Amino acid sequence: MLINQVETRKTAANRDELIEKARQVGLIAEKYASEAEQNAKLSDVVIEKIKEAEFHKLLRPKAYGGQDLDYFTFGEMIRTIAYHSVPAAWLSYFFVIHETWPAFLPKESRDALFNSGELMADVFAPVGKVTDDGEGYRLSGQWNFCSGVLWSDWIALGAIAKMKDGTEPEYGLFIVHKDDLELVDNWDTLGLRGTGSNGVRLDNVYIAPDRVFKIGRVMGGAGLGEDNYEPDYQIANVPYMQFFLMGFQFIQIGGVERLLDIFQNKTENRIRIFNNGQNEKEAASSQRVLAELKIQLSALKGLSNEYVEKLTHYQENSIVTLDEEEREKLFAIRGYVAKNAAEMALRVILTLGGNSVFKTDPTEMFVRDIITVATHPTHLYEDSLAAYGKSVFGFKGNPTW
DSSP: OOOOOOTTSOOOTTHHHHHHHHHHHHHHHHHTHHHHHHHTSOOHHHHHHHHHHTGGGTTSOGGGTOOOOOHHHHHHHHHHHHHHOHHHHHHHHHHHHTTTGGGGSOHHHHHHHHHHOOEEEEEEEEEEEEEEOSSSEEEEEEEOOOTTGGGEEEEEEEEEEEOTTOSSEEEEEEEEEGGGSEEEOOOOOSSOGGGOOOEEEEEEEEEOGGGEEOHHHHHTTOTTOSSOOOTTOGGGGSOHHHHHTTTHHHHHHHHHHHHHHHHHHHHHTOEEGGGTTEEGGGOHHHHHHHHHHHHHHHHHHHHHHHHHHHHHHHHHTTOOOOOHHHHHHHHHHHHHHHHHHHHHHHHHHHHHOGGGOSTTSHHHHHHHHHHHHTTOGGGOHHHHHHHHHHHHTTOOOOSOO
16 A cells, blocks of 8 residues: 555545556556557557546536545555556546546536536646637637547646636636547657647637636635535645646556566566576665665655645645645655656666566556656656745745646
8 A cells, every 4th residue: 555544534435446446447458558559549448447437526526426535545546557557547647637627617617517427638738829709718729748638528728818807817727629629649759658648729719708717716726616516625625736736646656666566576587697697686786776766665655645644634724725835845745756756767677677678578668657757847856846945945936836
């Protein structure tokens, strides 16, 4: 288990069931891993297994079929899938968190999205161009890295624009149906190939005013809006962006955990021809590498535990905005886990040597995937540690993360 939980802590009633569902998703994704690499997308069999598990409904408001899913269980689910398939963990995580932003829409739109039963995707990068056409908005642009787009009907796309009820340009996600966009087939990457995170393009597409998630306001603590239909909704009682980004570290930890098991197994069975036929498990160098990696993994788990403890504290106390240093410390935790996980993965393959670089070997696949996860802008190491250091001295850190 990734996290040692206090027995008295409130946990999801069906924790064991959820973890088992996650394991089954991971196992079937692992079975189809080579196909996913070749096709640059998960097999439809895997996607159907994810949909069958109904992970995407877990963190909806209870009014729309959600439940009390504690962050410890959520992290453990993602870690469990990642142990078998990093891309499947990535998409499973995204399908869960993408169904939180409809909760902040006006009732008619949130009903339409939640009741459609379809998966959702988004790109937070505010690269879109928006014009006001009097009745609603017109959205144009191209967004890359749209994870989940191949299997989703509703897509939320970032842009900065003046809202009809606002006075200054602000950050929003504009929600479109897949029929209104063009898929850009550009997903040919180092790792995470199975996520199929292609781009999308729009040209002057109409967006109704109630199909905009005003994320900038929510990040500022706005909550569910005037109707406040579910005051105890857990995602409205935590800092939204810090919740939204919590899962990346569990994806990497699950993948690294698998790599360490691979490393130990290969080392136990490795005979070094050029080292007088020595069994590598008897070599002090490999013994030391494995020991160091295991201690590093425990350290990353401890940091992730701290992150989840903080989210739990925020929810229990309805803390929805953070002071600068607290916010940037969470950014730094994400960055520290990302960088160290990537370096651990690289060390595994460098120590195991050439027999682990073949495409049929899971070692190189997990290494590529873990390194690619670390490139996401929400946890870039240099950015995150610089931002945290600035905040410690009383300066403003990163404006978003």
